[in-house]
Amino acid sequence: MTVAADRDGALQRFAAAHGLKCLHIELARGAQPLQPMLSWRGRGGFGPQRARAEAVAAQLRAAGLAPVRIKIEAAPGNRGVPRHDTDAVAGRYFESHIKLLLPAGADLAALAARVAGHGAHLSRNALRTREDGLDERFVTQRSRGGLERTQADLRALLDALDGMGLRRAGAETEYVVYDDNLAVDDGWIDMGTDDPLARCAGR
Incomplete structure (x- = not known):
């Protein structure tokens, strides 16, 4: 989950309080070259994982932080991942x-x-x-x-x-x-x- 900015380390403190991993991803170029984000691992179907992400986003907003992106990833060995x-x-x-x-x-x-x-x-x-x-x-x-x-x-x-x-x-x-x-x-990676x-x- 990406937030607009990490003011004075607020996102890092939020991550520590909620058992999440905090990263400050710095892109080599792009419209938003610094992307503070949270990361965590989950198990189960898409619905529960999205619900948890939405709940974390709500907690971030309540803490005065602005989530701008939710991204949910699965391991390639999972059922339903396209092979062709x-x-x-x-x-x-x-x-x-x-x-x-x-x-x-x-x-x-x-x-x-x-x-x-x-x-x-x-x-x-x-x-x-x-x-x-x-x-x-x-x-x-x-x-x-x-x-x-x-x-x-x-x-x-x-x-x-x-x-x-x-x-x-x-x-x-x-x-x-x-x-x-x-x-x-935008401006960092082009999928073609x-x-x-x-x-x-x-x-």
């Missing part, structure tokens, strides 16, 4: 994250240019500082197709990163089943105009 482009659902998408550990002074411009060729972009958690001096950066890639296409796109991106000799600390893919304000990411639903229908 023909199974894609309008308004839903896959999102892959690769964590990189970069040395101080790494050429971020060159990295951004390389991943952009794979439809991916950079971000970091501004609240996270490593004791070993390495710089954590995330590479995010999205796909509106099925899981098979998503995995192929991710593999190509991983190969490109490995070709740069970069140290990877992990990669994961999630299926976004609900996103009520994708415009928050290749619509798998239209393509599979022969349009």
Whole structure:
């Protein structure tokens, strides 16, 4: 869940009081380059998860904070996650994250240019500082197709990163089943105009 701003650490205090994780995601570019957000894990169907998210949003508003986005993700192994482009659902998408550990002074411009060729972009958690001096950066890639296409796109991106000799600390893919304000990411990541639903229908 993304909020408009974290004034004086209010979101961090809210997270601590409610057992939630607080992040300050800093995008490399975009209309809202700093995105304070809350994250938590849940189990069960979509209805209960959305109800909980709406309840947290109400608590945030009561605390004087302004939620601007609710985003609900599922692990790709869940039932109902589309495997093929023909199974894609309008308004839903896959999102892959690769964590990189970069040395101080790494050429971020060159990295951004390389991943952009794979439809991916950079971000970091501004609240996270490593004791070993390495710089954590995330590479995010999205796909509106099925899981098979998503995995192929991710593999190509991983190969490109490995070709740069970069140290990877992990990669994961999630299926976004609900996103009520994708415009928050305007100017940061472009999902493109290749619509798998239209393509599979022969349009």
